[in-house]
Amino acid sequence: SLHRIKASGLKLQLCTNETQATRENFVRKLRAMGFDISVAQVTAPAPAACRLLRERGLRPHLLVHDDLVPEFAEIDKTNPNCVVLGDAAENFTYANLNEAFRLLIGMEKPVLISLGKGRYYKETDGLKLDVGAYMKALEYACDVQAEVVGKPAKRFFESALAELGVPPEQAIMIGDDIVSDVGGAQQCGMRALQVRTGKYRPSDENHPEVKPDAYVNNLAEAVDIILQEL
Amino acid sequence: SLHRIKASGLKLQLCTNETQATRENFVRKLRAMGFDISVAQVTAPAPAACRLLRERGLRPHLLVHDDLVPEFAEIDKTNPNCVVLGDAAENFTYANLNEAFRLLIGMEKPVLISLGKGRYYKETDGLKLDVGAYMKALEYACDVQAEVVGKPAKRFFESALAELGVPPEQAIMIGDDIVSDVGGAQQCGMRALQVRTGKYRPSDENHPEVKPDAYVNNLAEAVDIILQEL
Numbered sequence: 001s002l003h004r005i006k007a008s009g010l011k012l013q014l015c016t017n018e019t020q021a022t023r024e025n026f027v028r029k030l031r032a033m034g035f036d037i038s039v040a041q042v043t044a045p046a047p048a049a050c051r052l053l054r055e056r057g058l059r060p061h062l063l064v065h066d067d068l069v070p071e072f073a074e075i076d077k078t079n080p081n082c083v084v085l086g087d088a089a090e091n092f093t094y095a096n097l098n099e100a101f102r103l104l105i106g107m108e109k110p111v112l113i114s115l116g117k118g119r120y121y122k123e124t125d126g127l128k129l130d131v132g133a134y135m136k137a138l139e140y141a142c143d144v145q146a147e148v149v150g151k152p153a154k155r156f157f158e159s160a161l162a163e164l165g166v167p168p169e170q171a172i173m174i175g176d177d178i179v180s181d182v183g184g185a186q187q188c189g190m191r192a193l194q195v196r197t198g199k200y201r202p203s204d205e206n207h208p209e210v211k212p213d214a215y216v217n218n219l220a221e222a223v224d225i226i227l228q229e230l
Numbered sequence: 231s232l233h234r235i236k237a238s239g240l241k242l243q244l245c246t247n248e249t250q251a252t253r254e255n256f257v258r259k260l261r262a263m264g265f266d267i268s269v270a271q272v273t274a275p276a277p278a279a280c281r282l283l284r285e286r287g288l289r290p291h292l293l294v295h296d297d298l299v300p301e302f303a304e305i306d307k308t309n310p311n312c313v314v315l316g317d318a319a320e321n322f323t324y325a326n327l328n329e330a331f332r333l334l335i336g337m338e339k340p341v342l343i344s345l346g347k348g349r350y351y352k353e354t355d356g357l358k359l360d361v362g363a364y365m366k367a368l369e370y371a372c373d374v375q376a377e378v379v380g381k382p383a384k385r386f387f388e389s390a391l392a393e394l395g396v397p398p399e400q401a402i403m404i405g406d407d408i409v410s411d412v413g414g415a416q417q418c419g420m421r422a423l424q425v426r427t428g429k430y431r432p433s434d435e436n437h438p439e440v441k442p443d444a445y446v447n448n449l450a451e452a453v454d455i456i457l458q459e460l
């Protein structure tokens with residue numbers, strides 16, 4: 001499907017909420033699976049967070065996965081004035097959560113930036129709490145609202161569109177997550193298809209707030225439809 | 231102050247949200263400090279949770295402090311059909327949180343019972359996230375609302391009144407927490423005094439929802455007022 005998109009001359013950008021690896025490692029994994037993707041073709045929460053930190057002169061305390069830390073190599077992390085929260089997995093210890101909490105509660109106006117708001121995800125050894133759950137814990141303890149970088153945040157899709165250099169009405173999002181993919185893209189002015197694969201659930205078709213522009217059975221069918229409409 | 235209450239013939243019940251120790255240990259600590267208190271005079275979340283578990287035939291998975299486990303000794307914990315969450319402190323590990331989450335998400339209708347909803351508390355080595363923060367994490371991940379046992383839950387004050395054998399209009403609550411102590415007791419039909427000690431903050435006097443029947447500078451002053459009114 002990716003080859004067919006490329007051959008058609010359409011521009012392509014991957015939008016991922018992956019925060020357990022740098023984009024470099026993420027792309028390496030995809031290339032090993034045979035996908036011809038470059039780092040510039042990936043929009044991910046950590047680089048979006050770095051842009052936001054630079055824009056606002058914020059120095060983060062990181063509570064993220066060890067493998068994500070290199071994304072923040074160029075960012076000043078001394079004397080932190082905000083907390084950046086990712087899917088830290090094994091780094092979500094009692095001590096680390098208390099440390100992030102203490103920094104936040106000690107700030108005059110706590111700034112919590114969360115690299116997503118997923119509830120949970122599945123790994124080979126079972127379901128795991130995702131970053132959104134820990135975000136809610138810190139939000140409640142500090143009486144603060146996190147700023148979410150990553151899908152479904154509007155600015156996340158805007159930066160993907162900026163990478164592509166196209167306006168939202170000329171772009172179409174394909175995704176399996178009714179809220180993060182479909183809802184987020186639509187709020188940004190894009191059309192969005194939901195694939196009936198991955199985390200798609202039949203109940204998504206009765207979602208109270210989000211309605212995709214169309215359903216497709218899989219990515220190949222999405223590409224068929226898009227190429228037909230060209 | 232406790233001696234004066236006792237000498238006056240008034241009945242006394244201590245209402246605590248302590249979930250890091252059994253009532254026995256809690257009372258032992260108070261007695262060592264010179265307070266003449268018995269276990270029966272203490273209303274605490276764990277025994278309240280045990281009553282609720284028995285009433286509804288619930289078998290808990292416990293995510294609580296090690297020192298609290300004996301409170302649940304008589305409760306059937308095989309093949310759990312609910313999760314009981316306390317201030318587990320060092321037991322709030324990534325693995326334990328994922329385990330509690332998996333049990334909840336695997337239930338047809340997840341039942342989460344929380345022994346309080348405090349945001350944080352202070353220990354000698356600094357501020358710590360309290361049970362409420364972890365409750366929020368599990369609530370969000372499982373899209374469920376926890377049932378809070380402990381202050382400010384109405385049934386918690388009701389069971390304290392039942393222990394005393396007095397109706398709410400004949401009881402008065404004295405506490406330092408505007409929401410948990412004052413608000414909870416008032417919702418139950420009791421009057422409530424806020425002491426200007428402990429976790430009292432001047433900003434409590436402008437609380438948008440809760441207004442104590444009176445402020446007192448400390449427990450001794452509260453006892454003065456109550457004994458004068460007798």
